[in-house]
Amino acid sequence: xESSHTDIHNCLFIHSNSKLHRFYLDQLKDIYWAExxxxxxxxxxxxxxxxxxxxxxxxNHQLETRAHVDRLEQIFTMLGAEPEALKCPAMxxxxxxxxxxxQETDKGTAQRDVGLIFTSQxxxxxxxxxxxxxxxxxxxxxxxxxxxxxxKTLDEEKNIDxxxxxxxxxxxxLKALIEKEENEW
Numbered sequence: 001x002e003s004s005h006t007d008i009h010n011c012l013f014i015h016s017n018s019k020l021h022r023f024y025l026d027q028l029k030d031i032y033w034a035e036x037x038x039x040x041x042x043x044x045x046x047x048x049x050x051x052x053x054x055x056x057x058x059x060n061h062q063l064e065t066r067a068h069v070d071r072l073e074q075i076f077t078m079l080g081a082e083p084e085a086l087k088c089p090a091m092x093x094x095x096x097x098x099x100x101x102x103q104e105t106d107k108g109t110a111q112r113d114v115g116l117i118f119t120s121q122x123x124x125x126x127x128x129x130x131x132x133x134x135x136x137x138x139x140x141x142x143x144x145x146x147x148x149x150x151x152k153t154l155d156e157e158k159n160i161d162x163x164x165x166x167x168x169x170x171x172x173x174l175k176a177l178i179e180k181e182e183n184e185w
Contacts, residue, residue: 018141020137020140020141021141023137024134024137024138024141025079025081026086027130027133027134027137028072028075028076028079028134029084029085029086030086030087030088030130031072031088031127031130031131031134032069032072032073032076032083032084032085032086033085033086033087033088033091034088034090034091034123034126034127034130035065035068035069035072035127036069036085037088037091037092037095038065038091038095038123039062039065039066039069041095041098042058042059042061042062042065043058043062044099044102045058045098045116045120046058046059046062048102048107048112048116049112049113049116050107050108050109050110050112050113051110051113051167051171051172053167053171054113054116054117054167054172057160057163057164057167058120060160061160064156064160067153067156068153068156071149071150071152071153074149075146075149075150078143078145078146079143079146090126091123091126094119094122094123094126095119095123097119097122098115098116098119098120098123101115101116101118101119102115102116109176109179110171110172110173110174110175110176110179111176111179113167113172113175113176114168114172114173114176117164117167117168117172118168120160120164121161121164121165124157124158124160124161124164125161127157128154128157128158128161131150131153131154131157132154134150135147135150135151135154138150
């Protein structure tokens with residue numbers, strides 16, 4: 001591990017003034033903000049969900065998201081930087097959409113669950129794209145000890161996306177299909 005520690009510091013010394021390194025740190029700050037915001041939002045999503053399966057998925061992902069925040073903090077430390085959150089407009093917009101769905105759908109409906117899944121998958125896809133991009137830039141910068149941390153988070157993000165798809169296609173979408181509008185003509 002000491003060799004990896006030295007290697008990352010050598011690469012940091014070489015690349016710390018590069019535009020790619022600056023961009024990389026900004027993207028870490030962006031996803032750090034997104035993960036912290038998601039950590040606060042997941043309990044609201046769980047509470048708003050109708051199905052127990054979806055509630056449980058959100059609760060389990062909250063635990064994983066806490067680990068994602070911890071890993072990002074570890075990465076900042078490895079890079080000799082203070083963990084700093086930089087507002088992520090993309091995630092802010094997605095989460096605002098989730099709040100709109102909660103307000104615009106009836107409590108206790110499968111329609112709400114479908115909307116929550118839809119919005120959550122948008123968030124997951126943003127995270128998947130971000131972590132994939134971060135891994136590629138990490139490799140270019142040769143901050144190799146960081147890659148396994150990012151890869152573990154990426155794998156977890158892909159897993160929750162699959163779980164949400166299974167919940168949608170296994171139950172929620174079909175239940176929402178048979179729900180009727182109150183003011184049907």
